[in-house]
Amino acid sequence: MKQNGDCLNVIITGVGGQGNILASHILATAAIAEGFHVTIGETYGQSQRGGSVMSHVRLSKGESLGALIPRGKAHVIVGLEPMETLRVAADYANPGTKTIVNPRPNYPLMVLYGAQEYPPVETLLARLGEMVEVVKVVEGTELAKGIGEAMASNVVMVGALAGSGWTPIPTDTFISVLKEVIPQKILALNQRALKLGIESIRK
Amino acid sequence: MLSILLDEPGKRVLMMGNEAIARGAIEAGMKFCAAYPGSPSSEIIGTLARPDVAENFGHHAEWSTNEVVALEAAAGASFGGLRALCAMKQNGINVASDFLMSVVMSGCKGGLVLVVADDPGAHCSNNEMDSRAYARLLDAPLLEPATIEESKEMTRWAFELSEELEMPCMIRSVTRISHARGDLSLGPINRLQRTPRFEAYDRFLSLGTVTHSVLHGKLEKARDIFEKSQFNQYVGPSGAELVIITCGTGWLFSREALRTLGLEDKVGILKLATTWPLPNRFIVDHLKGVKQVLFVEEIDPFMEQNVKSLLADYIGSELEVIKFFGKGSGHVRSRFGPALGEIDPDIVIRAVAEIKGVDYQAQTPEYAERASTLLSEYTASRDLAFCAGCPHRASYWVMKNALALDGRGGFVLGDIGCYGMGAGRSGYFINRTLHCMGSGAGVACGLGNLAKFEFDQPVVAVMGDSTFFHAALPALINARYNGAKFTSVVLDNSATAMTGFQPHPGIGLNAMGNPATQVLIEDVCKGLGFHVEIRDPFKVDEAVEALHDLMQREESSVLILRHTCGLVESRKKKKDRISVNAEKCLGDECGCARFCTRVFGCPALIWNEKEKHASVDEVVCTGCGVCAYLCPQSAIEVEKAEELQR
Numbered sequence: 001m002k003q004n005g006d007c008l009n010v011i012i013t014g015v016g017g018q019g020n021i022l023a024s025h026i027l028a029t030a031a032i033a034e035g036f037h038v039t040i041g042e043t044y045g046q047s048q049r050g051g052s053v054m055s056h057v058r059l060s061k062g063e064s065l066g067a068l069i070p071r072g073k074a075h076v077i078v079g080l081e082p083m084e085t086l087r088v089a090a091d092y093a094n095p096g097t098k099t100i101v102n103p104r105p106n107y108p109l110m111v112l113y114g115a116q117e118y119p120p121v122e123t124l125l126a127r128l129g130e131m132v133e134v135v136k137v138v139e140g141t142e143l144a145k146g147i148g149e150a151m152a153s154n155v156v157m158v159g160a161l162a163g164s165g166w167t168p169i170p171t172d173t174f175i176s177v178l179k180e181v182i183p184q185k186i187l188a189l190n191q192r193a194l195k196l197g198i199e200s201i202r203k
Numbered sequence: 204m205l206s207i208l209l210d211e212p213g214k215r216v217l218m219m220g221n222e223a224i225a226r227g228a229i230e231a232g233m234k235f236c237a238a239y240p241g242s243p244s245s246e247i248i249g250t251l252a253r254p255d256v257a258e259n260f261g262h263h264a265e266w267s268t269n270e271v272v273a274l275e276a277a278a279g280a281s282f283g284g285l286r287a288l289c290a291m292k293q294n295g296i297n298v299a300s301d302f303l304m305s306v307v308m309s310g311c312k313g314g315l316v317l318v319v320a321d322d323p324g325a326h327c328s329n330n331e332m333d334s335r336a337y338a339r340l341l342d343a344p345l346l347e348p349a350t351i352e353e354s355k356e357m358t359r360w361a362f363e364l365s366e367e368l369e370m371p372c373m374i375r376s377v378t379r380i381s382h383a384r385g386d387l388s389l390g391p392i393n394r395l396q397r398t399p400r401f402e403a404y405d406r407f408l409s410l411g412t413v414t415h416s417v418l419h420g421k422l423e424k425a426r427d428i429f430e431k432s433q434f435n436q437y438v439g440p441s442g443a444e445l446v447i448i449t450c451g452t453g454w455l456f457s458r459e460a461l462r463t464l465g466l467e468d469k470v471g472i473l474k475l476a477t478t479w480p481l482p483n484r485f486i487v488d489h490l491k492g493v494k495q496v497l498f499v500e501e502i503d504p505f506m507e508q509n510v511k512s513l514l515a516d517y518i519g520s521e522l523e524v525i526k527f528f529g530k531g532s533g534h535v536r537s538r539f540g541p542a543l544g545e546i547d548p549d550i551v552i553r554a555v556a557e558i559k560g561v562d563y564q565a566q567t568p569e570y571a572e573r574a575s576t577l578l579s580e581y582t583a584s585r586d587l588a589f590c591a592g593c594p595h596r597a598s599y600w601v602m603k604n605a606l607a608l609d610g611r612g613g614f615v616l617g618d619i620g621c622y623g624m625g626a627g628r629s630g631y632f633i634n635r636t637l638h639c640m641g642s643g644a645g646v647a648c649g650l651g652n653l654a655k656f657e658f659d660q661p662v663v664a665v666m667g668d669s670t671f672f673h674a675a676l677p678a679l680i681n682a683r684y685n686g687a688k689f690t691s692v693v694l695d696n697s698a699t700a701m702t703g704f705q706p707h708p709g710i711g712l713n714a715m716g717n718p719a720t721q722v723l724i725e726d727v728c729k730g731l732g733f734h735v736e737i738r739d740p741f742k743v744d745e746a747v748e749a750l751h752d753l754m755q756r757e758e759s760s761v762l763i764l765r766h767t768c769g770l771v772e773s774r775k776k777k778k779d780r781i782s783v784n785a786e787k788c789l790g791d792e793c794g795c796a797r798f799c800t801r802v803f804g805c806p807a808l809i810w811n812e813k814e815k816h817a818s819v820d821e822v823v824c825t826g827c828g829v830c831a832y833l834c835p836q837s838a839i840e841v842e843k844a845e846e847l848q849r
Contacts, residue, residue, distance in 0.1 A: 017590070032217050038386050039385045066452065067383035068548055073565070083581070090582075109804060111583050141822060
């Protein structure tokens with residue numbers, strides 16, 4: 001909890017359908033359990049249809065903050081997709097920003113049509129690395145596929161954030177609030193996903 | 204347990220703005236709520252219609268066929284004495300406006316609250332209309348919550364206010380309130396037990412100038428109440444030279460701007476939560492000695508113009524000469540300009556910095572330049588598109604091919620909803636008009652009735668299944684009555700998909716998911732005398748033939764292209780596995796011009812650059828299989844879910 005007063009600004013970014021909202025919901029619930037005020041600004045609606053999606057999650061003591069983070073003021077960026085991570089970093093990062101990235105691309109329609117190009121992922125990550133303090137690569141999709149559900153990659157990535165030590169929230173709090181956010185039917189799977197993320201970033 | 208269900212006053216929970224509004228209604232003892240779904244407002248009634256919520260608090264919740272019916276239904280419950288809530292997006296208030304204009308005059312009995320969620324920046328809309336202009340037009344009291352917590356508190360208050368004034372009360376939310384989440388403190392639940400009754404002396408009549416005069420009296424009473432409202436507040440030093448007057452999301456953005464610039468002890472903030480009628484005295488009293496005012500609000504300079512107009516009566520007497528800044532002066536502007544797009548903290552920071560002559564840079568110039576290079580060189584745009592597995596993509600492919608087959612220059616008239624994307628690449632640029640719900644069929648009543656002017660192009664009007672009930676029916680009846688000739692295509696994906704898959708009259712389930720009378724689209728159309736055909740858009744050839752045949756008919760006809768929304772279907776069943784047989788896919792040798800990836804454009808079909816053949820992104824693919832049907836080499840293969848489980 002430093003920079004810009006007594007607050008932590010986290011952006012979770014990706015593409016519609018990747019589970020961005022659930023990811024921010026887990027982080028926010030953990031933060032409230034630790035006594036923080038939380039505000040989340042989410043993009044919704046048409047974003048379900050393959051558009052860029054980001055959630056601004058803001059933790060603060062004292063008073064609540066607005067739903068949007070000012071430019072250049074993100075402390076942590078969790079990227080569910082590499083190109084989206086770079087897109088968000090360009091607006092919201094500073095040289096001290098820390099990032100966690102799932103390197104699996106989700107190709108924009110204009111790339112599929114052949115009208116635009118998707119640069120090699122290694123290049124994207126290298127450029128990102130020049131903008132921020134840390135880039136931690138976590139194979140969210142591959143790890144989630146390993147437990148039988150590629151869609152759980154969002155929770156793997158939250159796990160990586162939980163294990164990163166970059167938030168003032170103890171890792172155990174993320175684990176314990178999961179049951180408040182995830183339906184019982186799919187809780188066990190998501191607990192595994194969260195743990196995979198925690199272990200992955202600590203390697 | 205869902206936090207809206209908790210009866211634990213004082214407990215702090217995380218809620219979405221729309222859930223907070225719903226909770227505020229519950230804490231007020233609301234017993235009847237109705238809406239037509241529309242982002243960013245849908246989760247208000249969506250939350251209240253959850254079976255566990257509706258059962259626990261005993262209220263009635265419904266998805267009405269459209270916004271005016273929703274408001275009339277809610278008013279009916281209010282006339283019976285119950286507290287009633289109606290919610291809609293900004294487009295909805297246009298639909299509801301005719302009734303709204305008279306219900307403010309007739310007044311109401313039980314608290315009647317209308318929540319309108321605006322969409323600055325048009326995140327999920329085809330416009331960014333500022334609904335607050337209606338409050339002034341209607342002479343209706345208008346509340347603008349600034350935080351998630353206030354959305355709950357002010358909704359609760361709005362019911363009391365409505366009963367005190369005996370008229371409906373309007374709340375304006377925006378995307379960054381409705382679709383934001385924040386922590387708030389739960390309040391006690393009002394277990395109000397009223398037995399609705401339409402009393403012998405009850406009259407709710409809108410009667411011209413007489414009731415208009417009563418309305419003006421109520422508005423003055425509202426102003427008196429607003430003068431004392433705790434939701435209006437001043438924060439900052441006394442004797443500030445510059446005061447920011449703000450409402451809604453502008454409040455926290457302004458706080459952040461002053462904190463960021465270190466000007467909290469120099470600049471004041473006057474936060475208005477009641478923006479029509481204005482609390483005149485409260486405003487004037489806080490501007491004594493002030494020399495500069497900056498207005499910060501979402502979309503139009505509504506508050507800015509109203510406050511300026513108020514202050515014109517006081518400057519030179521109680522107030523000094525004030526220099527005004529805001530949208531009028533161009534200081535509050537998004538990248539599109541003033542009064543366009545949504546506001547954010549950077550816009551407020553820049554405005555204050557410019558006025559105070561302070562230097563502020565969000566990123567160093569070198570850093571910002573590098574960032575901008577990265578954006579242009581390493582990121583591709585993400586255009587909106589039909590989801591993978593969306594039946595609309597197949598339907599648009601069907602229409603494209605039927606029009607080409609017909610060859611007479613036919614075209615498609617569209618409206619809003621997921622299939623509004625039919626105007627873009629995802630729908631092969633086929634939709635040629637885009638206005639409001641039902642307008643495709645309405646416009647077709649004109650273009651389809653120009654034969655005597657030697658107009659001979661076939662006209663196709665598309666409408667969604669929910670839109671059919673919402674607004675297309677009067678146009679279809681008009682077509683029958685006035686002899687317009689066009690082919691209606693109902694894109695029936697069995698859900699109000701754009702706004703979150705709410706049910707509608709054609710589905711046979713009500714808002715709570717209980718069985719309801721099913722009104723079949725085909726029965727209605729047949730009853731109106733239309734020739735009706737029903738096809739599955741995924742059976743592309745059959746659907747193209749049917750549409751082509753209907754276009755040759757002498758009279759208007761209806762084609763229902765029916766296939767459940769891919770997102771709804773993927774939640775219900777295991778998906779089939781689709782894959783490309785690399786042996787069979789000829790790639791660029793095929794002559795199909797990479798049909799599946801470049802032409803058909805499903806986001807799950809990707810190109811394997813190394814091996815030069817098409818491929819399926821198994822994470823994105825929903826297993827609909829329509830690509831397997833369309834591939835000229837039959838290179839795409841389907842493994843059925845049932846077989847995969849064996």
